[in-house]
Amino acid sequence: MKSGESASKFALLGVLSLKPASGYDIKQFVQGSIGHFWSESYGRIYPLLKELADEGLIVQQRGTKASGRSERQVYAITVAGEMALRQWLEHSPRNESPRSELLLKLFFCDHVAPEASAQHVREKKQLEEKHIAIYEQTARHIQQRYPAHPGLPYWLMTLNFGRHRSQALVAWCDETLATLSQLEKKQAKEKTKAKTKAKTKRGTV
Amino acid sequence: MKSGESASKFALLGVLSLKPASGYDIKQFVQGSIGHFWSESYGRIYPLLKELADEGLIVQQRGTKASGRSERQVYAITVAGEMALRQWLEHSPRNESPRSELLLKLFFCDHVAPEASAQHVREKKQLEEKHIAIYEQTARHIQQRYPAHPGLPYWLMTLNFGRHRSQALVAWCDETLATLSQLEKKQAKEKTKAKTKAKTKRGTV
DNA sequence: TTTCTCATGTAAGCAGTTACATGATTTC
């Protein structure tokens, strides 16, 4: 598998490198453990699992009807799969294309009242504060549950990334809200002035 | 136009709300002015311009052969377009799906030497530092060039967003690099220990 | 004269989400 290929494949490979899992399990894991910086949908997971199996990077385990429910298709990583994963891990990550709808709206927002933008920023702040709480909670949780796991320091790094980022964004939100309310005041004043002027004019005519 | 539609359309509309432009101009503007949080490709721009024109949100200006080069198709926003833009601006922005290849690699990196990950983090740090320099430079530049433009405060907000974010990420990089080098030392020690043990064993046999 | 920038567009294809179809088992 070429390292230029979609990161999704390697994400699945990474999850399977921890322990064998089904498509369903993978989805759960991604949502629960790396959900703050990654996502996968069933629509991709199941086809990709087949491709990975065709390439010999994972194998389907047999006899895994598990809890007696509908057939669970459990996959495990192969030695070839581990090699491919390691190779990919060593390559420099592609830089993500930056697309923020919030900033786009903010950039063009002199077409609307500052209050509308302020609302967006307040929502953003709330969201980031919620994220911070989740990061801290998760960090505490995994430190308790996996105190000796070799992966723990790396998991904490990703959480710390989120914490730093969210804290910075909260600070930005505060600054931005202050600026926006100043702008609003200024605009209100100008409006009043304009009205007064108009009145005076009418009065004198 | 429904507000649920792709933000790309509104991005074009936003650019055209500043002044009439061709597809080529739009691309230049996006790269130069909002490139730190948005991107558009020709492959989207030209078809979208046609769609916007069909919807009556923009109109093609005639007689714009401009510099005598090949035909420039210059578009201008209509009143309907301005209304659609305003409506979109007031809607809460959709939250972006978080996908960071760097964090994905970091999360699974106990499969490789810490040095490989450290390299990724160092590159990230360099990139963010470069961004900070660009943000500051751009901020100074537009304050000088457009001191009275009504959009200026908002443009500065988006730059400030980038600054906060990048600074936080640089701080995270430093912390992470420190942790990684500690991990490396620890691993090296364990290796040495294992080797000494092996030697002793061999010596005694 | 060759190369660079300006300029517009199309086609192919990948990546990814969402909706849908199906059905079993568990829980209320």
Add this chain to the structure above:
DNA sequence: GAAATCATGTAACTGCTTACATGAGAAA
């Protein structure tokens, strides 16, 4: 018996990038 959860998969669609085709004028 209804609803929630477990579980796998497909199809359609959207969004977006990349590569390609074309051609003019400017600069080297």
